Amino acid sequence: DIVTTQSPAILSVSPGESATLSCRASQSIASKLAWFQKKPGQSPRLLIYDASTRATGVPARFSGRGFGREFTLTISSLQSEDVAVYYCQQHDNWPLTFGGGTKVEIK
Amino acid sequence: QITLKESGPTLMKPTQTLTLTCTFSGFSLTNNGVGVGWIRQPPGKALEWLALIAWDDDKRYSPSLRSRVTVAKDTSKNQVVLTMTHMDPLDTATYYCGHYYYPTSGYPPVGLNWGQGMLVTVSS
Numbered sequence: 001d002i003v004t005t006q007s008p009a010i011l012s013v014s015p016g017e018s019a020t021l022s023c024r025a026s027q028s029i030a031s032k033l034a035w036f037q038k039k040p041g042q043s044p045r046l047l048i049y050d051a052s053t054r055a056t057g058v059p060a061r062f063s064g065r066g067f068g069r070e071f072t073l074t075i076s077s078l079q080s081e082d083v084a085v086y087y088c089q090q091h092d093n094w095p096l097t098f099g100g101g102t103k104v105e106i107k
Numbered sequence: 108q109i110t111l112k113e114s115g116p117t118l119m120k121p122t123q124t125l126t127l128t129c130t131f132s133g134f135s136l137t138n139n140g141v142g143v144g145w146i147r148q149p150p151g152k153a154l155e156w157l158a159l160i161a162w163d164d165d166k167r168y169s170p171s172l173r174s175r176v177t178v179a180k181d182t183s184k185n186q187v188v189l190t191m192t193h194m195d196p197l198d199t200a201t202y203y204c205g206h207y208y209y210p211t212s213g214y215p216p217v218g219l220n221w222g223q224g225m226l227v228t229v230s231s
Contacts, residue, residue, distance in 0.1 A: 001170065032211075032214060032215075034217050034218075036154070036218075038148075038154065043203060043221035043222065043223055043224055044146070044154065044203065044205075044218070044221050045221075046217060046218060046219055049210060049217040050210060050211070053210075055219065087153065087154050089154075089156070091214060091215045091216065091217050092214065092215070093215065094167050094215055095156060095167065095168070095169050095170060096144075096156040096159075096215055097156065098146075098153055098154045098155065098156060099153070100153050101153050101154075
């Protein structure tokens, strides 16, 4: 199985500042990485797939980049509604695998 | 508009078999490039992918659960059923079904839309 490791576990960011989340795959997955946002009591929300393609309706302040093993999700100008846990998930090979998540808090 | 909803028992006893039904609308599992999959989230823990069934009846499972999990579709009812045998308290989690899309031929799909989820508790 491909293991995806996220860092940091918790990220505290001031409103309006940028948040950068990292995800590393245990082997090359080309650009086959997705990012999900998960808020308590809500369904997961797909933000990004294919490393950098925003899903329908996702604000432009969410951007993804990376290739191979290293990936980042950047939330520019963090807003209060962005407080959530963010998960990366590879879609290069079966089984699909999620990272352990990064919790984004408001400082 | 695509919607999905999970249904099934909320309380299970250890060793029992769980059957969850995902009822969806807004898409058809007969269409090319579509799948329905399941993930779960134990309380306070990370998301875990479980299984998926595609439009062509291709089925994929998490290796750690392969011996306990099956998925099946009923296209006439727009439903997908997840069955998990030998339930254990460690299987206590919120279970979600999702609508998957294959953006690239030959590669696994991505989950675009999700049901509201349902908490299944396993306790004696």
